[in-house]
Amino acid sequence: MWRKIVVSLMIVGLLIGTPTISQAAHVKGVYWDGLLMVKGQVGKVKVIKPINLWQRVGDKLVFSRILKPGEQYRVYRYDNKFGGQYGLGGGYYITNMAGFIEYKTPSKRKLAELEALYPTMPGKVTLSNGEVTSQLSKKVAPGVTETSLAVNHSRGKQQIHVLDFNPSIQNMSMQTSLAKGQLFGLETVSSQAKNNSSTAHTVIGGVNGDYFDSNGTPIDLMMQNGEILATSRTPLDQLAVFGVKANGYGIIGSPEVSLNVSINGQTTYKIDSINRIRSANHLVVYTPHFSTTTRTNQLGTEVILTNLSGSISGNGKLTGTVAEVQIGKGSAALSSGQVILSGHHLASDYLKTAKPGDQIEISSSFTDPKWHDVKEAIGGRYRLVSNGNVVKWDITGAHPRTAIGIKRDGKIFTLVVDGRSTTSVGMTLSELAVLMKDLGAVDAMTFDGGGSSTLVARQAGEQNVSVVNKPSDGFERSVANSLLFISKWAVGPLHELIVNPSEVTLFAGATYNNLNLSVKGVDVSYNPVALSNPATITSPVFASVTNGIYKIVDTPTEAQITAKSGSITNTVKAKVVNTLEKIDFKQPDIMINKNETITLTPNGIVGGKVIVTDPTIYIWNVSNNIGTVSKTGVFTAGTKDGIGTITATAGGVTSTINVTVGVPENVVLADFEKGIGNWTASGARYNTATIELATDQVKFGVHSLKINYDFTGTSGTSGVYAGPSQAIAISGQPKKIGMWVYGDGQGHWLRSQLRDKNGQEVHLDFTKNLDWVGWKYVEAVVPTTVAYPVSLEMPVRYMETNDANKNAGTIYIDHIQAIYK
Numbered sequence: 001m002w003r004k005i006v007v008s009l010m011i012v013g014l015l016i017g018t019p020t021i022s023q024a025a026h027v028k029g030v031y032w033d034g035l036l037m038v039k040g041q042v043g044k045v046k047v048i049k050p051i052n053l054w055q056r057v058g059d060k061l062v063f064s065r066i067l068k069p070g071e072q073y074r075v076y077r078y079d080n081k082f083g084g085q086y087g088l089g090g091g092y093y094i095t096n097m098a099g100f101i102e103y104k105t106p107s108k109r110k111l112a113e114l115e116a117l118y119p120t121m122p123g124k125v126t127l128s129n130g131e132v133t134s135q136l137s138k139k140v141a142p143g144v145t146e147t148s149l150a151v152n153h154s155r156g157k158q159q160i161h162v163l164d165f166n167p168s169i170q171n172m173s174m175q176t177s178l179a180k181g182q183l184f185g186l187e188t189v190s191s192q193a194k195n196n197s198s199t200a201h202t203v204i205g206g207v208n209g210d211y212f213d214s215n216g217t218p219i220d221l222m223m224q225n226g227e228i229l230a231t232s233r234t235p236l237d238q239l240a241v242f243g244v245k246a247n248g249y250g251i252i253g254s255p256e257v258s259l260n261v262s263i264n265g266q267t268t269y270k271i272d273s274i275n276r277i278r279s280a281n282h283l284v285v286y287t288p289h290f291s292t293t294t295r296t297n298q299l300g301t302e303v304i305l306t307n308l309s310g311s312i313s314g315n316g317k318l319t320g321t322v323a324e325v326q327i328g329k330g331s332a333a334l335s336s337g338q339v340i341l342s343g344h345h346l347a348s349d350y351l352k353t354a355k356p357g358d359q360i361e362i363s364s365s366f367t368d369p370k371w372h373d374v375k376e377a378i379g380g381r382y383r384l385v386s387n388g389n390v391v392k393w394d395i396t397g398a399h400p401r402t403a404i405g406i407k408r409d410g411k412i413f414t415l416v417v418d419g420r421s422t423t424s425v426g427m428t429l430s431e432l433a434v435l436m437k438d439l440g441a442v443d444a445m446t447f448d449g450g451g452s453s454t455l456v457a458r459q460a461g462e463q464n465v466s467v468v469n470k471p472s473d474g475f476e477r478s479v480a481n482s483l484l485f486i487s488k489w490a491v492g493p494l495h496e497l498i499v500n501p502s503e504v505t506l507f508a509g510a511t512y513n514n515l516n517l518s519v520k521g522v523d524v525s526y527n528p529v530a531l532s533n534p535a536t537i538t539s540p541v542f543a544s545v546t547n548g549i550y551k552i553v554d555t556p557t558e559a560q561i562t563a564k565s566g567s568i569t570n571t572v573k574a575k576v577v578n579t580l581e582k583i584d585f586k587q588p589d590i591m592i593n594k595n596e597t598i599t600l601t602p603n604g605i606v607g608g609k610v611i612v613t614d615p616t617i618y619i620w621n622v623s624n625n626i627g628t629v630s631k632t633g634v635f636t637a638g639t640k641d642g643i644g645t646i647t648a649t650a651g652g653v654t655s656t657i658n659v660t661v662g663v664p665e666n667v668v669l670a671d672f673e674k675g676i677g678n679w680t681a682s683g684a685r686y687n688t689a690t691i692e693l694a695t696d697q698v699k700f701g702v703h704s705l706k707i708n709y710d711f712t713g714t715s716g717t718s719g720v721y722a723g724p725s726q727a728i729a730i731s732g733q734p735k736k737i738g739m740w741v742y743g744d745g746q747g748h749w750l751r752s753q754l755r756d757k758n759g760q761e762v763h764l765d766f767t768k769n770l771d772w773v774g775w776k777y778v779e780a781v782v783p784t785t786v787a788y789p790v791s792l793e794m795p796v797r798y799m800e801t802n803d804a805n806k807n808a809g810t811i812y813i814d815h816i817q818a819i820y821k
Contacts, residue, residue, distance in 0.1 A: 029117065030110060030113045030114045030117055032106045032107075032110045033104065033106075035072075037074075037106065037110065037114050038074060039114070039117075039118035040076050040118070041074045041075065041076060041106075041114065042075055042076060042077065042078075042105065042106075042111075043074075043075040043086075043103060043104055043105040043106065044072055044073065044074055044075055044103070044104055045072065045073050045075055045086055045088075045094060045101045045102065045103050045104075046070070046071070046072045046101065046102045046104075047067045047068060047069050047070060047071045047072070047073075047100070047101055048069060048099060048100055048101055048102055049069060049099065049100045050066050050067065050068060050069065050100075051066070051067050051094060051095070051097060051100045051101060052064075052065075052066060052067070052094075052095070053065050053066070053067050053088075053092055053093075053094060054082075054085070054092065054093045054094070054095070055091050055092050055093070056091055056093060057091075061082055061093075064092065067094065073088045073094070074088065074089065075087065075088060075103065076088070076089050078096075082095065083095055083096070084096040086101075086103065107170070108168065108169065108170030108171075109170045109171070111168070111169065111170070112142040112143065112169045112170045112171065112172070112489075112525070113142075113524060115142045115143055115166070115169060117524065121137045121139075121145060122135075122137050122145060122147050122162075122164060125147075125149060125438075125439070126438070127151060127153075127435065127438045128434050128437075128438050129153055129154045129155075129431060129434055129435070130151040130152055130153035130154055130158065131151065131152045132149055132150070132151055133150045133151065133152055134148075134149070134150035135147065135148075135149055135150075136148045138459075138460065139460070139526055140163070140204050140205055140457050140458055140526060141172065141204045141205075141458070141485075141487045141489070141525060141526045142169050142170075142171075142172060142487070142489065142525055142526070143165065143166030143167075143168070143169030143172050144163065144164065144165050144166070144172065144204060144205060144485060144487075145163075145164045146161070146162070146163055146164075146205070146457045146468060147161070147162040147163075147164065148160070148161055148162075148468070149161075149162065153425075153427075153431075154431075155398055155425055155426075155427065155428075155431065156425035157422070157423055157424055157425060158417060158418070158424050158425065158426075158427070159417070159418040159423055159424035159469070159470070160415055160416070160417050160418075160435070161415060161416045161418075161455045161468045161469045162413055162414075162415040162439065163205045163207070163413065163414050163415070163455060163457060163485065164411065164412075164413045165205075165411065165412040165413065165414075165485055166411050166412075167247075167248040167249045167250065167410060167411070167412060168248075168410070171487065171488040171489045171525075172248075172485070172486065172487055172488070173244075173248055173485075173486045173488065174244045174248070174250070174376060174412070174483060174484065174485055174486065175196070175224070175225075175244070175376050175483075175484050175486055176209065176222060176223065176224050176244075176376045176377065176378045176481060176482070176483055176484070177192040177193075177195075177196050177206070177209075177224075177481060177482045177483075177484050178218075178222065178224065178229060178289065178480075178481050179192060179216060179478070179479065179480050179481060179482075181289070182288075182289060182290065182291055182292075183216075183217045183218065183222075183229065183230055183275055183289060183290050183291065183480075184215050184216055184217060184290070184291045184295075185216050185480075186212075186216040186478035186479060186480060187478050187479070188454070188476045188477070188478050188479070189206050189207065189208050189454045189456050189467075189476070189479060189482045190454075190456050190464075190465055190466065190467060190476060192206070192481075192482050192484070193206050193456055193464070193465045193482070193484055194464050194465075196484055196486075197464070199490075200488050200489070200490045201486060201488055202458070202463075202486065202487045202488075202489075202527065203458075203465060203484045203485065203486060204457065204458040204465065204485055204486070204487045204526075205455075205456060205457045205458065205465060205484070205485040206455075206456050206465065206482050206483060206484040206485060207402055207404070207414045207416065207447060207454065207455050207456075207482060207483055208402055208447055208448055208452045208453060208454045208477075208479045208482055209378045209379070209380075209447050209448065209479065209480065209481040209482045209483055210222070210378055210379040210380060210447065210448060210480060210481055211379070211380075211381055211447075211448045212448070212479065212480035212481075213715070214715040214716050216478075216480050217230075217480060218230060218378075218379060218480040218481050219232075219233050219234060219379055219381075220232040220233060220234050220239060220241060220379025220380075221239075221241045221255065221257075221377050221378075221379050222377060222378055222379065222481060223243070223313075223314070223374060223375065223376055223377035223378075224376060225375065225376075226311060226313050226375045227287075227311045227312060227313060228257065228274050228312045228313065228314055228364065228377075229274070229275060229287070229289045230273075230274055230275045230276065230289075231257060231259075231273045231274045231275075231276060232255075232379060233276065234379070234381070236254055236256055237254070238381075239254040239255075239379075240252065240253075240254065240379070240380045240381060240382060240383045240445040240446070241253060241254065241255055241377055241378070241379050241380065241445075242377065242378055242379075242380060242404050242445060242483070243255070243371060243374035243376065243377040244374065244375055244376035244377070245373050245374055245375065246373040246374075246375055247373075249410045250404075250406045250410070250412050251370060251371070251374065251406075252383070252404075252406060252443040252444070252445050253368065253370070253371065255314070255366050255367075255368055255371045255374075255377070256366065256367045256368070257314050257364055257365065257366050257367070258363075258364070258365050258366075258367060259271035259272075259273075259274070259285070259312075259362070259363070259364050260362070260363050261283070261341065261360060261361065261362050261363075262360070262361050262363075263353060263354050263358050263359075263360060264358050264359055265359070265361070268363075269283065269347070269350050270283070271283050271284070271285055271341075271362065272284060272347075273285075274286075274287070274312060275287060275289060275290040277295070278294070278296050278300065278342050278343075278344055279344070280344055280345060281344055281345045281346050281347055282343070282344055282347060283341065283342070283343040283344075283347035283350070283351070284341075284342045284343075285312065285339060285340070285341060285342075285362065286332075286334060286339065286340040286341075286342055287312075287334070287339055287340075288334045288335065288336055288338070290334060291334065292333065292334060293331040293332060293333050293334055294330070294331055294332050294334065294340055294342050295331060296330040296331055296332075296342050297330045297331075298328050298329060298330040299328075299330070299344060299345075299348075300328075300330060300342060300343055300344040300345075300347075300348045301325065301326065301327050301328075301342070301343050301347075301348040301349075301351040301352050302325075302326045302329070302330070302332045302340050302341065302342045302343075302351070303322055303324075303325050303326075303340065303341040303342075303351050303354050303360070304322070304323045304324040304325075304326070304332060304338055304339075304340050305320030305321065305322060305323065305338060305339045305340070305341065305360055306320060306321055306323040306337065306338055307320055307321040308320045308337065308338075308339060312362060312364045313364060314364050314365065314366040314371060314372065314374065315364070315365060315366065315371075315372035315373070316363075316364065317361055317362065317363045317364070318339065318361070318362040318364075319359065319360065319361050319362075320339060320359075320360050320362075321357065321358070321359060321360070322354050322355060322356050322357060322358040322359075322360060323338075323356060324356060325351070325352070325354055325355060325356065327348075327352060339362075341360070378447075378481060378482075378483050380404070380445045380446045380447045380448070381445070381446050381447075381448070382395075382429055382445060382446045383444075383445050384403060384405075384429070384432060384433035384436045384437075384441070384444040384445055384446060385405065385433060385436050385437050385441045385442060385443055385444040386443060387442065387443070388408075388437075388442045390430075390433045390434055390437050391433055392430055392433070393428075393429040393430050393433070395428070395429050396428065397428060398419060398425055398426040398427055398428050398431070399419050399420065399426045399427070399449050399450050399472075400416070400417060400418055400419035400420060400424075400426050400449050400450055400451070400453040400471070400472045401416070401417040401419070401426065401427050401429075401432045401446065401449045401453060402414070402415070402416050402446065402447040402448060402449055402452070402453045402454070402455070403415055403432055403435075403436055403444055403445065403446050403447065404444065404445060404447065404483070405436045405439065405440070405441030405442075405443065405444035406441060406442060406443045406444070407440040407441060407442065408440070408442050411440075413439060413440070413441070414447075414455070414483065415435075415436075415439070415455070416453045416454065416455040416468075416469045417432065417435070417453070418453070418469050418470050418472070419450075419453075419472055420472040420680070420681070420682045420683075420689075421470070421472065421680050421682065421725075422678070422680050422725055423470075423725075424470070426472075429446070432446070447483075448479065450472065451471060451472050451473040451477045451684050452477050452479050453469065453471065453472070454467060454469065454471055454476055454477065454479070455467070455468045455469050456468060458526075460498035460500070460520060460522060460526065461498050461518070461520020461521060461522055461528045462520075462528060463528050472682050473682070473684055474682065474721070474793075474794065477684075487525065487526075487527070489523075489525035489527060490527075491523055491527045491528075491529060492523035492524055492525065492527070492529075493523060493529070494521045494522075494523065494529045494531070494532075494565070494566070494568055495521075495522060495523045495524040495529075495568075496521070496522050496524075496568065496570065497519055497520070497521055497535065497563050497564075497565060497568050497569065497570040498518075498519070498520050498521070498522055498570070499517060499518070499519050499561075499563045499570050499571070499572050500517070500518045501516075501517075501572070502572050502573070503572060503573040503574075503575070504517065504561060504572060504573070504574050504575070505574075505575045505576075505577060505606050505607065505609070505611045506541060506552045506574060506575070506576050506577070506611060506612070507552065507576070507577060507578070507580070507604055507611055507612035507614070507617060507650075507651065508552060508553065508554050508555060508556055508576050508577065508578040509552060509553075509554045509578075509617065510551075510552050510612045510614040510616075510617050511549060511550070511551050511552070511614050511616065512549070512550045512552065512612075512614070513548070513549055515537065515550060515561075517537065517561070517563070517572070519531075519535040519537075519563045519565070521565065521568070531565045532565075532566065533565045533566045534565070535563050535564065535565045536563070536564050536565075537561060537562070537563055538561070538562050538564070539559055539560060539561040539562065539574055540553075540557075540559040540560075541553055541557060541559050541561070541574045541576050552576060553576060555576070555578070556576050556577055556578050557575075557576045558573070558574065558575050558576070559574050560572070560573060560574065561573075561574045577606060577611070577651075578651060579606075579651045579652050579653075580604045580605060580606060580611075580612075580650060580651030580652065580653050581605050581606050581607070581608075581653065582605050582653055582655065583602050583603065583604055583605065583618075583648055583650065583651075583653055583654070583655035584602070584603045584605060584610075584655065585600065585601065585602050585603070585648075585655060585657050586601040586602075586603065587600065587601065587657065587729070587731070589657055589658040589659070589660070589731060590635070590646075590657060590658070590659045590660065590731055591660045591663055591664065591667070591731045591732040591820075592635075592637045592659070592660070592661055592732075593637065593661075593662065593663060594637055594638065594639055594640065594641065594661055594662060595636075595637060595638075595639060596636075596637050597634055597635065597636045597637070598634070598635050598637075599615075599632075599633055599634050599635075600615060600629065600633040600634070600635055600646065600648070601613060601615070601633070602615065602618060602633070602648045602655060604617070604650060604651060615631070615632055615633025616631055616632065616633075617650045617651075618633070618648040618649060618650045619648070619649040619650065620633075620646065620647070620648060621646070621647040621649075622635075622644065622645070622646050622647075622659075623644040623645045623646075623647075624642055624643065624644035624645075625638060625642070625644075626638050626642045626643070626644035626659055626661050627644075627659070627661065629646060635659075637659075637661045638661060640661070641661055641662035642660075642661045642662075643658070643659070643660050643661075644658075644659050644661075645657065645658055645659060646659055663732060663820050663821070664820060665819070665820060665821045666738070666817045666818060666819045666820060666821075667730075667731070667734075667817060667818045667820070668815060668816070668817045669728050669730065669737075669792060669795075669816045669817055669818055670705075670724075670728065670795065670815075670816040671700065671701060671703075671814065671815055671816075672693060672701075672703045672704055672705050672813075672814065673701045673702065673703050675693055675703070676691060676692075676693045676705060678724045678725045678726070679691060679705070679722060679723065679724050679725075680722075680723070680724075680725065681707070681720060681721065681722055682720075682721045683709070683718070683719050683720040683721050684716075684717060684718060684719045685711070685714040685715065685716050685717065685718040685719070686709060686710060686711055686714060686718050686719070686720060687710040687711070687712060687713070687714070687808075688708065688709065688710040688808075689708070689709050689710075689720040689721070690707075690708045690709075691705060691706065691707050691708070691722050692705075692706040692708070693705070693706070694706035694812055697742045697775075697812045698812075698814060699740040699742070699775050699814040699815060700740075700814055700815050701814075704742070704812045704813060704814040705722065705796075705812065705813040705814070706810060706811075706812050707720060707722050707796060707798060707810065707811050707812070707813065708720075708808075708809075708810050709798065709808060709809060709810075710807075710808035711800055711806040711807060711808065712806055712807060712808055713806065714803075714806055715803055716803075717799060717800070717801045718799065718800050718806060719797055719798065719799035719800070720797075720798050720799075721794055721796065721797050721798075722794075722795065722796040722813070723792075723793065723794045723795050723796065724795075727755060727791035727792060727793040728791060728792040728795070729789070729791045730789065730790050730791060730792060730818050731789070731818075732788075732789075732818075732820060733788045733789075733820070734782055734790070734818035734819055734820055735781065735782055735819055735820060735821070736779045736780060736781050736782060736818075736819035737752055737754075737764055737779065737780050737782065737792065737816070737817070737818060737819070738777060738778065738779040738780075738815075738816070738817050738819055739752075739766070739777075739778060739795070739796075739813055739814070739815060739816040739817070740775055740776070740777050740778075740813070740814040740815050741766070741770070741775070741776055741777075741778055741811060741812070741813060742774060742775050742776075742811060742812035742813075742814075743770050743771070743772040743773055743774065743776060743811060744770070744773060744809040744810055744811050745770070745771055745772060745773040746770065746805070746807055746809045747769050747770060747771055747805060748769075748770050748798055748799060748800045748805070749765070749767070749768045749769075749770075749797075749798070749799040749800065749801070750765075750766040750767050750768075750770050750778070750796075750797070750798055750799075751763055751764060751765050751766065751780075751797040751798075751799065752764040752766070752780060752792065752794065752795055752796065752797065753792075753793050753794035753797060754782070754786070754790045754791065754792055754793060755790065755791050755793045756786045756787040756788070756789075756790045757787040757788060757789055757790070758787045760787070761793075762782070762783060762786055762790065764780035764781075764782070765780055766778040766779070766780050770798075770811070775814075779819065792816070795813070795816055796813055798811060
């Protein structure tokens with residue numbers, strides 16, 4: 001009896017109730033066909049004739065009751081089991097029987113609104129070759145999420161950044177971007193994203209694309225807006241291309257395109273490529289996407305076409321009229337509204353038969369019909385997953401990687417694996433293939449990797465994208481092209497406040513001039529919305545708030561901080577503590593002139609994060625009478641030269657820094673006697689770049705830094721870089737940086753990189769031609785225009801710009817020092 005009552009109540013709960021208009025005005029949600037939609041809903045059914053309601057128990061159906069005409073039920077899923085059934089929730093199903101039920105599905109717009117209101121975040125990730133130690137997902141736009149994974153991989157630590165994209169969501173799309181609009185040139189992904197954004201066409205994410213040559217030209221097929229911008233150069237059996245079809249879904253394959261031209265409808269002639277360097281006997285089509293000219297020599301014929309109609313799309317024709325025939329000139333200018341046919345030798349002979357006024361037809365067709373409706377395409381290199389199967393590769397080397405995958409339901413995800421650092425070692429191709437399969441790909445491929453690997457995404461409340469990963473060069477590299485994710489949702493009214501961070505730890509009794517809380521507004525589609533009412537911050541953890549200065553209560557507690565703008569509010573968790581894990585000073589050991597002052601900035605740390613900088617919470621002690629510290633943390637040096645310490649105590653911990661009153665001649669910044677534990681090697685365009693703690697060649701003590709490199713066969717600027725994970729802070733105002741170098745005589749360029757107070761990079765040159773073998777002391781002058789204090793960000797940069805001098809070798813470094821006099 002009770003079971004029947006419970007089942008009846010559950011079935012009643014599945015029925016759709018229709019709120020009145022007045023009720024709807026007070027219920028936050030998405031309304032469709034007069035009904036309130038709920039999370040996970042994909043449609044609804046209306047009963048036309050009496051029909052059975054079934055409950056699935058294991059692999060069997062159990063009859064529940066007969067549904068009556070007129071009843072309506074929300075639908076959450078559909079599958080082909082038992083002749084095809086709609087899932088109504090709670091394990092109940094109704095069979096798809098024509099004439100007995102009517103099924104409706106909401107528009108893409110309504111589904112997008114529902115997705116925005118109830119965002120579907122990725123589930124917990126499990127990997128075959130590692131343990132996920134941290135997973136953080138953020139909503140970027142309707143149907144788009146960004147997930148950061150920290151992984152203890154079988155190879156080592158990995159940082160993985162994933163962008164998930166649902167192509168079924170209305171007003172969301174993918175497009176390719178060509179650096180600076182031409183095939184010759186390079187541009188960062190974030191810059192390409194910014195330049196492709198406009199009103200109601202906002203780039204909300206993107207990744208670097210194809211591999212490229214020394215001219216910045218992408219290697220393989222590229223399509224944009226249904227037009228082929230460049231044909232592939234990679235052999236068909238090694239080709240991997242990602243395409244976006246007319247319906248917005250993705251495809252991965254090895255598309256081959258057939259190209260032909262005819263003059264006045266006569267016999268066709270094969271076209272070899274589009275926007276590629278002309279080779280012997282080749283006929284090439286050039287468009288303004290190539291460059292400012294065709295970049296050809298005089299040994300050929302070029303036919304300039306105008307009055308263009310159609311496009312070179314891989315499934316269509318382009319027609320035009322011959323405006324001019326140029327014989328034996330080369331490098332014809334490429335102008336908007338024109339296309340140029342350029343031929344050498346036999347192809348030149350064919351083009352010589354054309355004359356002004358002739359009608360030209362260029363036909364293009366992908367040999368695989370599945371590519372006929374592809375509108376965007378971008379090349380990569382290696383197929384990782386094919387038809388659900390992992391593709392194995394024997395190529396060694398763990399590097400930063402970029403990849404894209406298509407899931408069984410058509411959803412897309414792209415990712416970057418950081419590499420060449422202690423926090424993320426990178427992956428081999430085979431490891432990357434397994435990762436893509438683990439994340440749900442049935443088809444997957446690589447884009448360019450190494451220092452090119454870049455993933456950008458729009459952060460909540462921001463207009464433009466920013467770099468999410470940590471490129472191995474230490475900065476965002478310019479690349480040939482990219483794949484961008486677009487939101488076409490127009491900006492709507494304020495829907496939500498985004499408050500970051502989601503949890504704040506504060507120190508009892510401390511004063512905060514800035515809580516470092518970011519409060520930004522977004523609409524239902526996650527577009528940024530300016531706050532017409534300034535956000536206010538309130539919380540029980542504030543003992544007082546005066547002119548934006550927050551005094552925290554004196555005892556440990558937990559509560560909420562509430563942000564409010566108009567009628568919109570959001571909260572974050574606040575925790576008040578009275579103990580610290582450690583104290584770090586922003587300054588390194590201090591060097592100061594007599595009678596001078598410096599403000600001390602100790603950071604109180606909990607959970608690896610700075611939670612308090614208020615100097616008044618500390619008890620200060622100064623040794624050897626070298627000066628005094630005020631309650632507000634200002635150190636005043638004494639009247640005599642001397643050496644001593646300053647100690648700060650709070651929250652049960654103590655920290656000490658060394659102080660020198662009076663400026664010395666030099667200070668050693670790195671001597672490697674305690675090892676190279678936090679030093680890493682990185683670089684650009686190299687085969688190998690490694691560092692070791694050396695004992696075979698040493699200038700002072702028993703250790704030095706050994707740097708090994710191999711630039712053989714690479715093109716462009718190559719480099720091996722060595723430095724600590726955190727920049728070396730330098731006290732005072734050094735005039736020079738010096739180091740001892742055991743040279744290998746290979747004639748490369750030796751540099752260092754500082755970063756000044758304003759965040760500007762400062763490059764120092766020790767020599768542009770390291771032509772000695774053995775130990776030699778070198779110095780580089782710090783520019784007088786630098787803003788002090790400075791830090792040594794990249795102590796060693798050993799580089800080569802000349803392709804004719806790309807070789808391998810080893811150098812040693814010892815006693816890196818700052819020179820003050």
